[in-house]
Amino acid sequence: MPGCAVTGCLSYSRKTKGTDIIYHSFPKDVKVQKAWIMKCHRKDRFSVATSTVCSLHFTSDDYLRDLRAELLNLPPKKTLKPDAVPSVNIPGSVPNVSGNSGPDDTVCPNMADRLQARKTMKNAIEHLVSVSPKKRKIDQSTATDDCDTDSKQISELCKRIEELEYRNRRLTAMCANLRCSEKRLKLKVKACGEKIKYQQKCQKKQVQEKVTQILGKLFSKTQINCLLSGKKRAKWQRDDICKAVTLRAVSRKCFCL
Template sequence: MITNRTKRAEIRMRKKVVAEILESVPEYIKKVQCDTTLWTQPFKCAVISCRNVFQKFDVNAPQKFHNFPSNPELRTVWLQRCRVKSDFNPDSAKVCTDHFLPDDYERNFKEEMVNPLFKRKLKSTAVPSQRLEGVEVSIVDFINNEDGVCDIPERAEVRRAVDENLLLKERYKKLIEEKELLFGRLTDYERKLNSKKKKFHAIKTQLNKLSQRSNFAKEQKNLLTQVFSQSQINVLLGKKKVVWSNDDMALAFTLRQMGNKECYLYLKNTLNIPLPSLCCIQKWAASK
């Protein structure tokens, strides 16, 4: 014996199967009754974050559009879900099918199975619930009630999202300021580094010149050592105190003995040949 409970369970099962079949059909949107005609002017979906736009009437369009309900309370809920501004006029606005669930439409299983052109109407209690992301800060007036408190779960969720968005914007602003500050410091460091590099190259050039001069001085000294003794070179370099070696004194004594006094002074004072003075020669000769 089949009870009423069993019959109801079978009916629910059949409805579920039919619903799954209909929802799996790619042309599901074509079976939805829309509120646009060939004479409807282009407009944008009323949901603030939706980018769908109605250009012209097309049966094969990927979205259909629905008018706002005439019930004031239900219309208020639609406005809150759409996140529109306070001066928004819902009389000429519409919401696309992207924001509704299949369960938001009335079902007539007999017509759906028999009549392939059957149009599914939106339920009188349906409200937009899908793809409502992308809320802007301008909707804060619709998030809070008159006391400034979120009294609806959806409003509280949006309120948290807006607060988080404000925090992220503030953080982004601070990061931009830090970035500009760091770039300014980097520019200063690069300028100082370039200045140090120029000084380094200048010092390196001077060292190369000094090295060349030092090598040249060494070459000159090598040439002088082939002609003069170390004591004579010290005299040529302008050193005040010079210690004459025995060889230097012997050479000077020989020159003095080969000529007279005037000849020796001529060589020393006029020709600037580095020679010991006459008193040094006399003292050296007396010590010998």
């Protein structure tokens, strides 16, 4: 599931399905690739080969013009310029609402809110220097309350993530056990099928032997095979032909019967 590699961006393919947002792979040019990595502001290690950046971080000038689509009134194909670099809604920059927009006409609202909260916190701390000690205590308490609420939300999210990971591990283990049991059942079904086929074959052979034993005194092997198989035509042996001619010579009525 591709997602955006920019810090704070919450775009991923399942969330943006059905919108105009697309995902661009990192360029192969080393200089442009380094510029992309710097714009992502990632502190952790990530694979450039498998990571992507969504179109919310590019302006319309970063894309090549699709003249064919414009002439035929078709939706344009979004192809980045070779030297295009993400410049919209980058951490530490001013959010751009007039550029490319998502389904709610805003880009990464959570990231923008966090940046704004940090700025207000910084301004409040700077303002505390010129404030009296009593007011300073009040302002510090409000700031600490905001930090406490943020830390509580983060801890709750961490607990939720741990619970989901534990549930995921349990479900994967259950799936593995079900696959093993499915394989065992398939082997049992196969063995039972082979056993049934063998029993049917033996039963058919016993029936043929019993019929041959009973009718062997009156009929030949070819006649018995015709009776068992239900075929009207057969390859008659010389003995069968001789017996038929003898019966025909004795009586026509006896031959027909």
